[in-house]
Amino acid sequence: MFMLSKRIMRLGKKAISPILATLLIIIIVVAAAVLVYAFSMGYLGSLTGQAGRMPVIDNVQFAGNQIKIVVRNKGASDMVIDAVYINGEAYEVTQPVKAGESEVITLDFVWETSKSYKIKVVETGGLFYEGEYTAPSVKPAWALRFDGIDDYVEIPEVLPDEGTIEFWFKPSWNGDDGAGHTLFDASYGSQYFFIDKDSGNNLRWCFEDSSDRDMQLLVDGTFFEQDQWYHIVVTWKYNSNGPHEIYVNGEKAGSRTYTVGNKPTLYPNPRIGFRTIDYAASSGGADGVIDEFRIYNKVLSQEEIEQNMQGNVLTENLVVWLTFDEGQGGTVADQSQNGNDGTLMPSYPDNCPTWVKGYTP
Template sequence: LYWALGNALIKMNAGRTAFTVVRAFPVDITDLLVGPNNNLLIYLGDDDEYWFMDTSEAFTETDVADSNIGVLWDSKAWQLKTDGSWAYSATPAVASPTWTAQTGITDIPDQIERLEVGRDGDGNPVIYASSNTWLKVFDFTNDVWINTEVKLYGNQHHGKGFVYWNNAHYLSYGLGVKQYTVGQTGTLSNVGLNRDGGIPAEYNGIISRMSNGGDHLFTLVDASLASSNSQSGIYAFNGRSWKCWWADPNNSNVLDFDGSSGLITVTDDAAIQNIFDGGGTIECWVNPDSDGEGDEGVIVDKSKWSFYLANEDTGKVKVALYCSFDGATNGTWITTSTEVDINTWTHIIVTYNSSATANDAIIYINGTVVAQTESATPAGTRETDVGSGLTIGNYSTDAFTFDGTIDEMRLYTRILGQSEVTSNYLKGRGGNPQPLSKTSLVGWWKMDEGTGATAGDSSGNDNDGTVTTANWAAGEDVYYMPLPAAYGNIENDTNRSFLTTGYFETSWLHGGFREDTKAFIRVDATLGHAFDSAVYYECHYQILGDTTWTDAGDLKGSATDRTATLFIPADSSSNNPVSTMIRFKFVGITDDTDDTPVLLNYQVRAIMYPTRKTVIYTQVRCANEITTKSKGRIDKGKYTLIKNALDNARTATWPVTITDIDDTTRYVKFLPLPKGTPRYVLVKDEKGRIQERLYNVIMQGVQLS
C-alpha cells in the first residue's frame, strides 16, 4: 500500500504495523497511478517532471512535466494538466515517453478534482472528471469533454470524491453524496451525509476521497478544516444507510492542566540528563486552550532548557525552545508563525544539538518542518541540567502552567529524521501508538493511567512522574462531526458518559408564510450512531417573544434506521408554532456508559395547505420617443430602462415586484410563453421606424415564505 503525504511517498509494511517513507520528491505529489505495465506513476503537477517506480522500488524521472492528475483506461495512462490539457500514453514508464494530445477541458480546467472510470448509458467504460460544478464525461468518438446532467453548487470543496460503485456513480459535495445513474434519462438523488447542498467549511469536515470497497462505498472525511474537536474518519455506505467504519479515535487518557497551577515532577536520573548533547528530541501531543500562564505555558522543562507555548494570536500559538548557555546569551528558537491551533490536538517535535552554538533547533508541526526564528543566539557552552528534576506542564516553581491537555510525552537522546517524524505523527495518539524506533528513547510518559498520582514511564528507565494538581481526563472516544461551534458543552460526569445539558440551537427560522395556512411542521434529524432508547435527542421549539421552550418529543430510531422524524401540529392550540419566527433546540440525552448522541444533520419543513395561484396575462406597451397624455415625450433612455427591466424580469429566477393597475404590489414569477406566441411585436410608423414594442407577458402570482 502506497500513498502520498505532501512530497513524501509512503508505504505500509506487509504486517500492517509500520509506515516507511520510500522517497521524498522536490514538490508535493499531486496523484499516484498504477500504469499499464504495473509501474507506479508519480505525478508532480505542472512544475516538475513526473517519475515512475518499478516493483523493486527503483525510481526514474521522466522528461515530461505538466502531469497533475491521471487515470488508467484501455491499457493507457491518461493525464490532465491544470490548464485542462489532456493526453494519453501506452508506454508512460520510460525516461522519454510519448504522449498523444486529445481535446482538453477549456471551460473549468481549474475546478477539476478527480478522474475516474465509470459507465455510460450502454454500460461501456468511460472516463469521468468531477469538478466543483459539473460532472464531465469524455466522448471518445468525437474527442471532446461534455457535461452530464449533474451540476453542483460551485463550492471549492465539491467534487473531491467520485467513484463508480454498485452500478451507479457517487459524487461528493461537502459532506453530501449524490448518486447518479446513467440512462436514457439519468437519475440523480441524495444518499446521505448532506445538508443544504453540502455542509460548508465551518461545519467541520468535507469528503476528500471516495473508494469502491466491494460491498461498501467508503468516504474519507477530512476534519482538518475544524477549529474545534472534529475528528476525521471513514464512513461506509451499504446502499441503504451510513455507518462510521473508522474514526481517528484519540481515545487515550490525557492530563489536563488549568493554566494556573499543576505539574508532573520526575526525579533527576542519568537517563534524562543533558539530552541535547550530540543531538536530542522532544516529542508530544498537545491540545492547548491558550498559550498558558504568563503567556508561556510550559510543555516540558528541566531547569536549563524549556519547551513551551507563547504568543497567542487569533486562535493560534507559537512553539519555542529555550536552552541555557554559560556565555553572554542563551539560545531561544521560536516558530516564525503561530503554528498550533487552540482547542485542537497537534503533534509537536523539536530536535536540537547543543554541542555547537551555530546549531539551530528544528521544529515539526504535524509531521512537517516549520519555519523558526532564532530570537537569541547562544554563546559559550551549554549549562548542565544534572541535579535538576524534569517537570511536565509547568516550571518546577509552578509559575508558568500549561493551559490544556498533554499526551504521549517522549524524550530521545538522538535526533529523529523525517521518516520517523512522519511515521510517529501518522500513528496518532490514541490506541497505544508505538514510535517507529525506540532506540535512545529515554523517557516516555503515555498519560494513560486515568487516575491516581503517578504518570508511568514506559521507556524502560522507570522514571515515573508524580502528578500534582493536574487532572486526569478521558480522550475523545466518540466518533462525531459536530454542527457549528454553538453545539453545547458536553462534559463527563460520574453518572453518565455525557451530561444532558449538551445541546444545539438552530437560528431563528421564518414560520409565518404570509397568509398561507400551515398543516403541520415536520422535523427530520439524521443521527450518526446505532441508537437505542438510552441514547437520543429531545426536540424543543421556542416562539419569538416567548421565554419558554415547548417539548416537541424525542428523536429516536433503531440501529438500521438513523433518521428520526417528528410531526408538530400548526394550530393555535397548546402553544403550537404558528408564530412568524420559531427556533428549535436539540438536547442530547444518554444513560449509556459508552455512547453519546450524535447529530449529523437536521431539517425543518413547514407543510402547507395548497392555495390558489393568480395567473396574469397582459401586454406591456413600451413606447419609443412618442408623446403620451400625461407624461409628455418619453425619451430614449426611459425606453431602454423599460426594455431592460422586462428582459431581466423574464430571465429572473427570483420573485419580481410589480405594481398592479389598482396600485397594489404583487410578487410574480414570469412564465414561459406558449408555443407560437412571440416575446414582443414591433409597431412601426409609415417610414418603418419603431414606435412601440408590445411585450407579451404571462406572470404567476407567488407568496413569499
C-alpha cells in the same frame, strides 16, 4: 435335605426386595457424601482456620503496558502474596495484604486486546485464588489535562547532550490569546531550557549552555486553535552549531544554526505543563491536554518524526516515554523501561493534572 436348603436359598434371595435394596444404596451414598463433606469442610476449615488468610482477586485492570490486580484478604490474619501467574508464567512479588484490606499488584505486561488471561495469585502459605479475565477490545487512550494554574508532571533530569522532545498537545485556548503558556521547562538558576507559547503569540524553543550562550528559536504560534490536537517536536545539540529545530504536525516549522557549548546543570525534576522557576519561561501553565510525551537521546529525522506521529513509535534511543494511559493514580509509568516515571504534582489527588480522553492516531 437338598430340597430344603435350596428352598432356604430361594427364600434368602427374596428376603431383600429391589426397592429396599435401592433405598439401602441411596442411604449408603448419602452417608458417604456426608462423611466426605464433613471431612473436607473440617480439613479446609482447619486449614483456613489455622492460616486465617484468604486471597481473592476483586478486579483486574489492563492499562498501558501493565496489568493491575486488586487483591483482597478475606481472612482474619495478614498475608503476603509472593507469586502471580499469568497464563502459567510466574512473576515473583512481595505484596503484604492486611486482614480485611485490599492492595494493588502492578505488573509490567504487554497485553493484547480482547484476549483472555488466566491470573492466579498465591500467598506464602500456598493458598491461592485463580480466575480468567478478558482484556478490553481497545487499548484505553488516556491523557492528562493541565489547568494552566499550577498543574504539572515532574520527571527526573535525564535530558541528553543531544536529543528530541515530542508530545501531543490540545490547547484550551487559541494561539492569538496574548497569554503565555509553558509546555515544558527544565530551567535552573541562570540557565533556561523550555518550550512555551509566549504572550507575543510565538511558539518558543529556547535553551542556554553552561556559558550562558542563548539559543532561541521562535515561530508564529497563532496556528494553535482551541481543542485541536498538535504534534510538537523540538531537537537540540549541545557542543555544536545544530541545527536546532521545531516541528509541528510533522512539518519543520523552524530551524536555527547556532553554536552552543556544554550542557548546563538543569532543574533536578523538569516539569511537563508548568515552569520550574520564575525566570524566562511563561508564568502561565499549559492549560490544555498533553499526551504521549517522549524524550530521545538522538535528533530524530523528519521521517522518524512522521513515523511517530502516525503511531509507529521508534523505540530505540528512548530516554523517557510517558503514554499517560494509566487513566488513574498519581504516577505515570515510563514505557522506555528506564524507570524515569512521572509524578502528578503539586499534590495528588486534590491539586494536579486530571485524567481525560487521550489522542488516538
